[in-house]
Structure formats: structure tokens, C-alpha cells
Amino acid sequence: MPSLPELSTIAQTISLSLSPVFMLAGIGALLNVLARRLSRVIDRARTLEQLHPRSIGPEHDRHVRELRLLDRRITIINAALFLAVASAVMTCVVVVLLFVAELAHLHFGTLVALAFILAMLLLIAALIGFIVEVRVSLGAIHVREELLQEERR
Numbered sequence: 001m002p003s004l005p006e007l008s009t010i011a012q013t014i015s016l017s018l019s020p021v022f023m024l025a026g027i028g029a030l031l032n033v034l035a036r037r038l039s040r041v042i043d044r045a046r047t048l049e050q051l052h053p054r055s056i057g058p059e060h061d062r063h064v065r066e067l068r069l070l071d072r073r074i075t076i077i078n079a080a081l082f083l084a085v086a087s088a089v090m091t092c093v094v095v096v097l098l099f100v101a102e103l104a105h106l107h108f109g110t111l112v113a114l115a116f117i118l119a120m121l122l123l124i125a126a127l128i129g130f131i132v133e134v135r136v137s138l139g140a141i142h143v144r145e146e147l148l149q150e151e152r153r
Contacts, residue, residue, distance in 0.1 A: 031088075051063055084123065
């Protein structure tokens with residue numbers, strides 16, 4: 001008959017899993033920010049898509065440039081979302097592996113470490129995607145020259 005794990009052993013495993021759980025909370029916050037940014041970009045793209053057919057000349061050109069930029073931002077945010085979710089999944093795998101290893105008396109610390117490293121690399125990639133998208137969005141904000149000319153009195 002297999003022996004049941006000691007309560008202190010389970011408590012120790014729970015303590016070990018706290019760091020990955022806090023990491024999950026941070027990833028959740030990042031996902032929230034990315035989803036909000038994606039929503040705003042999509043709303044702006046829909047607005048421009050409605051204005052696009054009715055615009056002409058320089059205004060039309062501005063709409064086309066902004067739509068291209070919005071499309072690029074959507075792609076970047078989607079990639080960052082995918083990477084953040086993949087990081088969260090790998091973090092959950094780390095927690096599961098910790099408990100399985102303890103309950104089954106398995107010794108695969110290397111596997112747990114590799115899973116955690118992968119989770120961190122995915123998170124780093126998601127954060128890089130986030131900052132790239134922020135930089136792209138800031139690059140899009142240019143006040144038109146005609147609006148910056150001196151005031152007429």
C-alpha cells in the first residue's frame with residue numbers, strides 16, 4: 001500500500017510553488033494590459049476603415065499610413081499575447097511538476113528547472129513584444145506640421 005505524503009512535505013511543496021504563482025499574477029496583469037491595447041487598436045482601425053472610403057488627398061494618405069501601422073501593432077500585440085499565455089501555461093506546468101515530483105517521489109529537478117527557464121524566456125519575449133508595440137505606437141504619434149505653425153492673430 002503506497003504511503004501518503006506527510007503534511008509538512010505538501011506544505012513545503014506549496015511554499016515552493018508560490019514564486020511561480022506570483023509570476024502567474026504578473027503574467028495575468030500583462031495579459032490584461034495587452035488585451036486592452038489590442039481592443040483600443042482594433043477600435044481605432046474600425047473607425048479608420050469607415051472613414052477611409054470617404055477620404056481623399058492627404059487625408060486619405062494619412063488614413064492608409066495609420067491603417068498599416070495599426071495592422072502592424074495588431075500583429076505585434078497578438079504575438080505578445082501568445083507568448084504571455086505560453087509563459088503562463090509553462091508556469092502552470094512548473095507547479096504541476098513540483099507536486100507530481102513530490103507525490104510520486106520522482107527526481108526530475110532538471111525538468112522543473114528547464115520548464116521554469118522556458119516560462120521565463122517566453123515571458124521575456126512577451127515583454128519585448130510589448131515594448132516594441134509601445135515604441136511603434138509612439139512612432140505613430142506625430143502632430144501634423146500645419147498644426148504646429150505659429151498662431152495667426
